[in-house]
Amino acid sequence: MQPHIRTQLQIIPRDQHNVSRRDISPNALRVLYRLREGGFEAYLVGGAVRDLLIGGHPKDFDVATNATPEEVKGLFRNCRLIGRRFRLAHVVYGREIIEVATFRANSDDGSGDRELHEGGRVLRDNVYGSIEDDAVRRDFTANALYYAIEDFSVRDYTGGFDDVRNRLMRLIGDPETRYREDPVRMLRAVRLAAKLDFEIETETAKPIAQLAPLLREAAPARLFEECLKLFLSGHAVKSFLGLERHGLLPALLPETAAALKSNRSGALRRMLLEGLKGTDTRVANDEPVSPAFLFALLLWPAYCRALITLQAQGVHAAEAQRRAADRVTVHQLETIALPRRFSLPMQEIWLLQSRFSQRQRKRVFRTLAHPRFRAAFDFLNLRMAASEEHADDVAFWREAQTDPAHALAAADAHRDAESSEEGDAPRKRRRRRRKTAHGGE
Template sequence: MARPVPVHGSTPIDPQALPLLAPRAIPRDQHTISRRDISPNALRVLYRLREAGFGAYLVGGAVRDLLLELHPKDFDVATDATPEQVRQLFRNCRLIGRRFRLAHVVYGREIIEVATFRANSDDGSGDRELEDGRLVRDNVYGSIEDDAVRRDFTCNALYYAIEDFSVRDYVGGFEDVQARTMRLIGDPETRYREDPVRMLRAVRLAAKLDFSIEPATAAPIPVLAPLLGEAAPARLFEEMLKMFLAGHAVPSFEGLERHGLLATLLPDTAAALRSNRSGALRRMLLQGLAQTDARVAADEPVSPAFLFALLLWPAYCRTLAGLQAQGMPVEEAQRRAVDRVTLHQVQTIALPKRFSLPMQEIWLLQSRFSSRQRKRVFRLLAHPRFRAAYDFLVLRLVASDAHAADVEFWTQAQASSGDALSASLEAASAAGTDEDAEPAARRRRRRRRLPAAAAE
C-alpha cells in the first residue's frame, strides 16, 4: 500500500491524516528527460549509489527544468543512504549543514548535492527542532514518499529514476509542470509560517519559469508578508541576488508588487513609488531591471552594488527631498539621505559594505555631473566608480530629460582625448559658460532649489 501523500488543496502535511494517493511513474516515452542532458558527474553519483544497494534519484529543480526543456545549472540527488554512508562511498565528499545535513560530492568546480530522504513526523529517533513554528533543524530520515511530501512546491517534488528512466510523481507535480503552475504542497499558510522565505521562492520561481501561482498558494502571501521581517537578513540578501541577478528581474519585481511583498523587503522604496505620482521613478527602475536582464542574457557581468543603487534610488530621492524641504543644505542632505536609506534598509536585508559603499558612491557622484570645471571633470573621469555612475546617469533619462545635456557632455568627454577635452573646457570657461564660474550669489540661490534627482 502506498504511503499517504497530499492531494492538491489546503490539507496540512500530516502523514497520518492525508488521503492515499498511489505513486505514479511516468515512463520514458511520456516525458522529455534524456541522460544526455544530465551532468555526467550527477550520473556517476546516481550509479554508484545504486551499485551500493541504495535508492538514488535526480530530484527537484533539475527534473522540473529538464521537463521544461531548460538547462539546469545544478543537479541534486536524493537517496535513502545517510550522509555518513554517502561519505563512505565517495572520497571527494564532504558533509555540510546543521539545519539540513547534506553531502557534497565535489568534481572540480561542480558540486553534486546529495540529500537523504527526510520524513514528516519525528518518532524521537531523529534530529528535528522547531522554534515558534519555524523549522530550524530537520534531520529526520524517511522514505521517498515522505521526502516528496515535505518538499515545498509540487513542481519541485519530482524524481528521475535511472534504473528505468521514469519520472516518479507523488504529489501531482508532473501535471503542474505541464500546466506551468506553482502549487504548495499542503496548507499554504502553514508552509509559509514554517519558512516565510517560501513566499519569495514562489514569486521568484514563477518569474523564472513563467508559471502562474495557484490561487490558494497565492492568497496568504499579502497577509503573511510581514513574516519576512523576521527572516535572517543575510538569507534575504541571497534571495534578492537570486531574484534580480538571474535574468528575470522585471517579472520578479512585478511579482513582489502584485503579491504585497515589496513593502516588507524594500519599505522605503515602496513608499517612494507610491508617492511618485508621475510614475517616473518606477519607469526608471523597471528599465534598469530590464537592462540587467539583458546583460545576464548576453552573459555580461552584473553588479549587486548597481542593482541596489537602482532598487533604493526612489527611497534616496524621497529622503533627499524631505531633508531639503526642511532647509538642509544640498551636500549635507545628500550625505544624510545616503546614510539614512542604507541604515534603514540593512535592518531587513544584510547589504555587505563591499556593495553598499559603491552604491552610495554611485548616488553621490550624480550631483558632480553638472560640473564643467576642468579639474573636477578630469577628477571625476578618473574616479573608480565613474563608469557605473555614468551608466546610472544615462538611466535617469527614463525618469527625466533634465539630464540630457549632462549625458551628452560626459558621453563626448569619454570619447575625447585629454588634450581635446582640456582645450574644450578652457574655451568654455573663457566664454563664460563654465557653470562653476558663476557668481557666488547665483550659486547659493541654486543650492536652495531641489535637484532633479529629488524632483523625479
C-alpha cells in the first residue's frame, strides 16, 4: 500500500446518498446476498456505484468480495472462472453476467502472482488482500466506491464520493506510476471524463501528454477494444476532443494526427467531427454503427495525405488509391489490431469515393450494386462537411438510388448543355451495327 494515499474510511449512510436497490440488477442482488449468507464480505463496486450516484443507469454490475474465485464457484453452479492476468468469477444469468472479483492487494507477497514489467506495467495481479487494499489498487477514486447490502451504505476509502459529487476523475496514487502500470488508463481517463461529463483532475492530467508514447506497449487488440468504447458509446465527439487536448491522438492514430496538423484549412477535422457527431446521434437512437465505417472516418485524413503524396510522385490515380489504402491500414495495425472483417470494408468505402464522379451508365449500375454502396454514399455525404464541391455528386447518387434512368438522362442533358455553351458540337451517339443471323457483324 502506498503511504501517501488517503485510505481513511468514510461511511455514507443511506439517507445521504441516492443509491437504491430498485436500480440494481436483481441478479447482482442475488449474488451479494448469497455471498453474505456464505459468510463472506460482498459489495457492489466500481462503475455501477459511481453511475447510480450521478443518476445514471448502469448496464454492468460488478461485485467485490473476500471470497476467492474457487470459493465463489463453490457457491454458484452457474459460475465460470476466467482470466490469467486477473483471475475472475463470472456468475451467469442468461444473457447477464455478474463479474465477481476477489479483493486484491497492492503489493507482492512473493508468490509470483503479482508480476510487473520492467517499465512498471502490471502483467499479472492475483495477490489477494483486504477491502482497503482493494480500494487503493483501483484506478480512479470514482471507481473505488463500495455499496454494502447489509446497511445500504456507501463505503469510501479514497475520497471518491466527494470527487463524484464534484465530477472529477482523479487517479489513486502517483499518476505517473499508475500510468506506467497500465498505459491504457490514460485512454480510460479521457473516455470516462467524456462519458460522465467529468473533468480530469489537474495532477491526473498533467503527465498524460508526456507518457502518451507508452501506449505503444499496450496490446493492439486491447487498443482496438478501447477505441470501440471511446467512439461507439455515444460520446465520440467529446472523446476525440479529449484525445486532442491531452496529447493522446498522435499515440493512438499517428498518421491521422499528422494529416490533421498539416491540413491548414481544417476541412478534414470538420468532416471527422461531423462524422463523430452523426455516430453519437445513431447510438442515441439505438441504431447500429459499423466499426468499418468508424475507422474509415478516423483514418480518412491519413488516407487523403498518403494519396496526395503518391500522386505527387506520379503514381497513376487508381494505383495510388489502392496503395494509399494499404499503406494507411498496415501502418495503423502497428498500434491498433483492426480485424480484416473491418479493414477490408473500410478500404472499399474509401475506394468507392472515386466512382461517385463517374456517370457512365454501366459504371453507375455497377456502383449501385456494390455491397458497400450505402456506406460509401453516407461517407460521401459526410465529405460535404469538408467541401461543397461534392454537392452535385450527392444529388446525382441520391436520385440514382430511386430513379437511375432519370438521373442518367439529367446528367446527359447537363453535359450536352455545357458542351453547347462552350461552342462544341453535341456528342454523337454511336450507332450499333446490326448483327447477322450467325451473330457476326
